[in-house]
Amino acid sequence: MSLRIIKKGIKHLSISDKKELIDYIKSSYSVFDEYSINVKACPECHSDYIVKNGTRKGIQKYICKDCKKNFNYKTNTVLSKVQKLNKWNEFVDDFTSLNIPSLKAMSKKLCISEQTAFNWRQKLLSAIAPKTNITFTEEAIEFDETWLRLSRKGRRNMGIEDPAVYRAWRKKQVGDSPYNVKVFFSSGRKSKKLDVHQSHTGRTSRKDMENYFIKDKFKDISVFSDAHVTYKSFFKANNIEHQTFIGKNHISFLNKEVHNQTANSLIRGFKYFVNEHMRGVSTKYLEHYIKWYQFIHESKLQMHKKDELKFNVTDEICDTIAKDKFGIELYRQSELSFIRFLKNNGRTNHGDCKHHYYANKMAA
C-alpha cells in the first residue's frame, strides 16, 4: 500500500483513532533504526568484509567473513542489551540540557521501572563520556579545583546507619578533608573549551598535578589560578607560565586579566547541578556526570558556532551513542573503577552493591 493511500485513509479517522495511530507509529520505530542498515565493519575484528545475514525483529543482521561472528549495529555498544529501544526516542530528548528529570518522572513518562530508567541513564552517559576528550594547545588556561562530598549514595552496609555517626561523618566533609573528592576544572580563554577531571580525595599534592597536566593534553599553555603553594611550585618546576591572584580577591588587582572567573562560574554551575538538581550523586557515577557536563558545555559552544537552529543536541546524542565503541566497557567497569578510586586514596569502606558485571568479574 502506498503512503499516499494511507494518508488519504487517515483523514477519515476519528480523533481518538488518530491519537492511537500516533502512539502506534511512535512505538514502531526507534531513532537508531537508520544506523542498523549502515554498518560498515565488524565490531570484533574491524574487518570490512561483512555481508547481510537476514533480519531479526526488524533489525538487519550481519556476518563477518573473516572472524565468522554474527552481529548487528547494537553489538558492543551501550544499546546491546536494551529492549524497548523505541522508548529511547523520548528518553534521549530529556538529555539535551542539564535539567534531566528524576528517575521517578522518567519511569512514569516511559512506563519503565526506576531501575531501568537508572540503567539507561548510566548507559547513555557512558556512551557520551569517551567523546569528551579535550586537549588545549597554545592558549591561556583558567585553572581551579573544587570539592564534592565523597558519596556512597544507594549502597548498603556502610556502617553508618547510626544517625549520630552519620552526622559526625558529614561534619568532617569540608575543604581539604579526605572524605571529599577533588575535581579539577580547566577552561580555555581562547577556545572556550572546558575540561573537568575527577582527581583524588583530600589535599591536592604535586603528584595529583603531575597526573593531570600531561603533555598530550596541555601543549604550550599558560595558566591563571589562585596562589596555591602546590600550584606555584608545580608550574615553576615544569616551566609553565603561571600568573596568580589571591584566592579571596578572585582577581589580581595589578593585572585585571589575571582571574579565573569563567572557570569559577562553570564550577558553580556544576556544583548546583550535582548537589541541588541531582541532590548529590554517588562518587561511583560522578565521572559520568562530569563528562556529561562537559558534553552539554561543548554542545552549547557548537550551537553558537553553527546556526543555533541547525545544531540539534538530540541528534548529536543519538549519533554519539550509535557510533560509540567504548561506553559499554566504561559502564561495565564502573564498580571496579569506583573501588579502585577509593583504594588509591586509602579508603576501604565502600559498602555493598549488587553490580551485575562486577559480580561476574569477581567470580571469574
Ligand SMILES: [Zn+2]
Ligand atoms: Zn570480524
